[in-house]
Amino acid sequence: MATTVWKGHLTFGLISMPVRMFAAARGERISFNQLHKECHSRLKQPLFCPVCNRNVERSEIVKGYEYEKDQYVLFNEEELDKIEPSSARVMEILEFVKLDEMDPLYFDSSYYLTPEDAGVKAYQLLMKAMEESGYGAIAKLTMHQREHIVIVRPGTKGMTLHTMFYSNEIRAAESVPTDKIEVKEQEKKLARQLIESLAAPFEPQRYRDEYQENVRAMIAAKLKGQEVTEVAQPHMAPVIDLMEALKKSLAEKQAPAAAAAPAAPAPVGKKPPTRAVQPISSVQKKAGKKATG
Numbered sequence: 001m002a003t004t005v006w007k008g009h010l011t012f013g014l015i016s017m018p019v020r021m022f023a024a025a026r027g028e029r030i031s032f033n034q035l036h037k038e039c040h041s042r043l044k045q046p047l048f049c050p051v052c053n054r055n056v057e058r059s060e061i062v063k064g065y066e067y068e069k070d071q072y073v074l075f076n077e078e079e080l081d082k083i084e085p086s087s088a089r090v091m092e093i094l095e096f097v098k099l100d101e102m103d104p105l106y107f108d109s110s111y112y113l114t115p116e117d118a119g120v121k122a123y124q125l126l127m128k129a130m131e132e133s134g135y136g137a138i139a140k141l142t143m144h145q146r147e148h149i150v151i152v153r154p155g156t157k158g159m160t161l162h163t164m165f166y167s168n169e170i171r172a173a174e175s176v177p178t179d180k181i182e183v184k185e186q187e188k189k190l191a192r193q194l195i196e197s198l199a200a201p202f203e204p205q206r207y208r209d210e211y212q213e214n215v216r217a218m219i220a221a222k223l224k225g226q227e228v229t230e231v232a233q234p235h236m237a238p239v240i241d242l243m244e245a246l247k248k249s250l251a252e253k254q255a256p257a258a259a260a261a262p263a264a265p266a267p268v269g270k271k272p273p274t275r276a277v278q279p280i281s282s283v284q285k286k287a288g289k290k291a292t293g
Contacts, residue, residue, distance in 0.1 A: 005111065006143045008089040010119075010152070012126050017119030019091070024110040024160060030215045080145060088142040091150070096135040099153055105170060108163040113152060127154045190246035197253040 006021040034043045046055040063080075064072035086092075115123035130136060136153040148163040218228050 002112075006141060008091060008141070010113070010123075010126075010139070011090060011092045012122070012137075013093075015122050015126075016090075017122040017126075018116035019119060019123070020114050020116065021111045021161060022114065024112050028209075028212070030212055030219075085140075085142055085147055087140040087147055091139045091141040093137045093139045093152070095138050096130070096133075097138055097151075098134055099136045100134065102136065102151065106164045107151075108148075108165055111161045111163075112155075113159040113161045123159070127159050130154050184243075187243060187246065190243070190250060194246060194250050194253065197250060 002022040004020045005023055008019065009016045010019045011017075035041060036043055047058070047061070048054070049056050063075045065075070066072050126137075130152075131154040136151050139150050139152060141148055141150055149166060150161050150163050152159055152161050154160075214231060221228060
């Protein structure tokens with residue numbers, strides 16, 4: 001069962017509904033441990049006090065804020081709990097905004113927002129109303145000792161919540177000199193054609209983390225005493241003629257489609273010509289070795 005990361009009430013005007021939050025996604029990656037090169041033992045990082053000249057236990061740790069060089073003001077958990085805002089337990093909807101006006105750049109983490117039994121009807125009412133109006137709800141909530149601005153929106157099987165970055169946390173983009181670049185109409189036309197040839201429904205299950213798959217394969221190979229192979233990298237040549245590159249890209253994309261088209265039926269009494277098909281093998285270079293000619 002998923003772990004609850006926040007529990008409280010979502011308020012909508014005078015309507016209040018008890019809800020829970022669950023993480024909608026967690027990154028998956030293979031982790032490596034740090035080992036001593038000599039004996040391959042796993043290393044530990046002790047908490048060391050340079051003044052007392054000894055290692056300390058976690059029970060001896062307190063929190064402090066450095067207000068001057070080597071000068072700290074101390075805090076304990078009880079003091080930090082006392083200053084929690086109301087959004088630690090009540091998520092109040094501040095306003096509604098059109099979802100198509102939201103810039104995804106502000107989105108941080110994603111969560112599922114589910115109702116407790118007592119709040120199912122109010123939850124469904126709010127979700128359906130937002131679904132039909134195209135609005136999302138802006139609210140605030142406090143968790144992990146930080147107050148977050150969030151957007152709540154209707155999802156496929158319930159409401160989803162995204163924590164957001166504050167405007168001061170968004171870094172300014174480096175300016176792109178678009179006003180100094182002339183794009184020809186024919187170039188735009190070919191670019192649109194290339195986009196349309198690559199257009200497809202969004203199916204996230206089609207995409208995989210190939211690097212993590214290669215790491216797993218490398219682990220399996222090393223456990224069997226096999227050599228690690230190097231994945232061939234594509235050669236990226238600089239684009240000199242943009243129009244020519246667009247035409248070639250479009251032709252390469254259209255070629256497989258033409259090859260997949262059904263062949264015309266052979267005339268009666270004649271057999272269609274046959275040709276031998278050469279198998280294509282995948283070639284990988286061994287790491288640390290140069291390819292021989």
